[in-house]
Amino acid sequence: MDVRKSWLLVSIMALVLTVACGGGSEAPAESEPEAPAATAVDSATAGNITGTVILEGTPPEAETIRMNADPVCTQEAGDNTSTEYYIVGDDGSLSNVFVYVKEGLGNRSFPTPSEPVMLDQNGCRYTPHVFGIQVGQTLTVSNGDPTLHNIHATPANNAEFNTGQPIEGMTYDTEFESVEVMVPFKCDVHGWMNAYVGVLDHPYFGVSGNGGAFALNTLPPGDYTIEAWHEMLGTQTQNVTVGENETVEVSFTFTVN
Amino acid sequence: MASLHRFTIFVATATLLLITAGALVTSTDSGLAVPDWPNTYGHFMFSFPLSKMVGGILYEHGHRLIASAVGILMIGLAVWFSRVDGRRWVRYLAWVALGAVILQGTLGGVTVLYFLPTPISVAHAGLAQLVFCLTVALALFTSPSWHTGTAAPIADRMLGRLTIGTVAMVYVQVLVGAIMRHTGAGLAIPDFPLAFGHLVPPEWSWPIAIHFGHRVGAVLVTLAVIATAGHVLVHHRHRLELRRLAWLLIGLVTVQFTLGALTVLSERQVGINTAHVATGAALLATVVLLTLLVHRHRFTDVPLSNTSVALPETSAVGGS
Structure with missing residues (x-):
């Protein structure tokens, strides 16, 4: 194959590729949807x-x-x-x-606080008993008792979880993905322990x-x-x-x- | 064979203890007190400190320990049957019991890891009853009276159908009870014997329906048991082994009905609620025993007599 034929072949292939792949509408590049900007x-x-x-x-x-x-x-x-x-x-x-x-904020969005919300188990009670948290905000559950607890959240819209804290001083970080008022917490070891968290956006x-x-x-x-x-x-x-x-x-x- | 028979009775008793421990777990709502499985709070099951068996852990971990012990016993049982018992179908039955226990343990683990999904928890409860019935049946099959006695065929098709029908009804009732227990419907109807002051609930929901279904089932099971036991006492009173079981059935169904009522009236008091499950298991196993005895002539290992004469008084179930 001489040089001219080679160039001709390359040119035809380039043309085919251009027609096949190019020339379409100005389709936006695929990217992950961005979270709405927080409204000040x-x-x-x-x-x-x-x-x-x-x-x-x-x-x-x-x-x-x-x-x-x-x-x-x-x-x-x-x-x-x-x-x-x-x-x-x-x-x-x-x-x-x-x-x-509950209603009235429209489409406003708000930044997720970087500081965690703390839920302590002390004296075989949850402290606080009722509290709130934002979607995506870290909840840190700590065991302040020299006994073991399990932290069992039983939400309806978020993922249920049940984790053990057998040692005093242990912490467990989690977060909620969806708005839910209220998410109950309980300890199945100590049946009297319960708490509630309201999850909001x-x-x-x-x-x-x-x-x-x-x-x-x-x-x-x-x-x-x-x-x-x-x-x-x-x-x-x-x-x-x-x-x-x-x-x-x-x-x-x-x-x- | 006598040693194997005694060992089988021991395993059956341990299985009933296991069911009772399981009922204690649900009665105290401790099913998720140990969030991990097969470990316990990160410990290998058998190395978990006894000092930490507090609150709900005592019930849940205790249940796991007893279950492990029953599993080990069941392995020994299957191996022993394989080495000693000449009947192939009995050997198979022993291995089926072992397989059922392994499946049972797996269901127990899965239900913990997935936060007690109702179908798995109900399957766990239902299979437990089958395992218990298998061990009781194995105890019967190794009893001297079964092994060496002469089975006089019971020419009573009515009794044959009654016993099978009663077994089915009791088991369905056990399953409905398990659904009620695992959906938290135990107090969906808070009064007894009426339902919200009426014979039939004036309003309906799924918990009310399953609870009321269990009450209706209790009446039907009681009638079926009385019919079966009464039939035995009227038509087969010369058969001591049947007569004993008939009286035992009447006693158990009376206790069970009473416990069911007290469970509601006491607002699911733990001891009563647990005893209700254990007595239900005993009732089911007793009906199964009676059914096997009534259909005894169908088993190939039993030498048959030509006439339907009464067995000697010494040929009681599991007798020595």
């Missing part, structure tokens, strides 16, 4: 929702948990052996209520503490549905409008028969 909240106009949670009626008296199935628990718990179903102040304020923005959540107070700060102005969740009393919702730089007071009242 203008702190100059942001408002707040604060409030309290009240319980009407007389709740069942806290029961004493019998921890004698594990002598270490008996020793570590000391006097802290009451059930945590209803933590009520003298003024009727109700603690351990998870309050969060935004940072507007809180848990009522002593005095039943909660706060959802730095909210963009807008109309929101706020939900309050209690492990025994279920949920309540309220519609709230937050204006620019406004702090709105909201109170939830649960009733127990």
